[in-house]
Amino acid sequence: MNAIDFSPLMRTAIGFDRFARLLDGARAQPDTASYPPYNIEVVGEDQYVLTMAVAGFAPEDIEIMVREDTLLVSGKAGDAQAEPGRERRFIHRGIAGRAFERRFVLADHLVVHGAQMEHGLLHIALKREMPEALKPRRIAIQAGRPVIEQSA
Numbered sequence: 001m002n003a004i005d006f007s008p009l010m011r012t013a014i015g016f017d018r019f020a021r022l023l024d025g026a027r028a029q030p031d032t033a034s035y036p037p038y039n040i041e042v043v044g045e046d047q048y049v050l051t052m053a054v055a056g057f058a059p060e061d062i063e064i065m066v067r068e069d070t071l072l073v074s075g076k077a078g079d080a081q082a083e084p085g086r087e088r089r090f091i092h093r094g095i096a097g098r099a100f101e102r103r104f105v106l107a108d109h110l111v112v113h114g115a116q117m118e119h120g121l122l123h124i125a126l127k128r129e130m131p132e133a134l135k136p137r138r139i140a141i142q143a144g145r146p147v148i149e150q151s152a
Contacts (some may be wrong), residue, residue: 014047038077043138047130050104056097062122066112074101075122109134 038052050071054062057075065072077097106126113125 034035034098035098036102037103048110048126050124050126052102052122052124053120054117054122056095058120059117059119062117064105064112064124069106071104071106071112071124072101073104073122077101113124 010096036053038050041049041051043049052073054075061077062073062075076099088095107128109128109130110126111129113127115122115124117123
């Protein structure tokens with residue numbers, strides 16, 4: 001296993017400890033969670049759509065939760081009975097209907113705008129919304145007056 005040492009970068013960076021933890025966590029987690037499959041698509045400047053293949057699930061079987069900087073999408077297997085009193089017998093069952101839980105770490109100021117389900121695909125819209133206080137602003141330069149006034 002190759003280890004990447006980010007300590008030279010962190011010597012001159014301030015406030016990036018969360019980023020370092022994120023990289024360490026990603027390196028430590030095995031990539032075994034492959035169900036359900038998903039796509040992450042850029043649809044505009046600072047706009048994304050997460051699409052998950054959730055065939056066999058109804059909207060009420062899926063829960064979407066945002067907590068701090070994590071998006072959690074989970075699904076519980078619904079009762080897929082065809083008709084009351086009729087037992088289902090499969091010759092081949094290839095459509096997975098098992099419970100799942102997927103976690104996605106969200107970047108700063110990324111907000112979930114909504115979700116829609118269509119044709120067995122769950123679409124989750126995300127957009128980066130930068131607070132006014134963090135947007136660039138121009139500072140006026142004053143001449144002839146001290147910037148900080150001395151108190152007596």
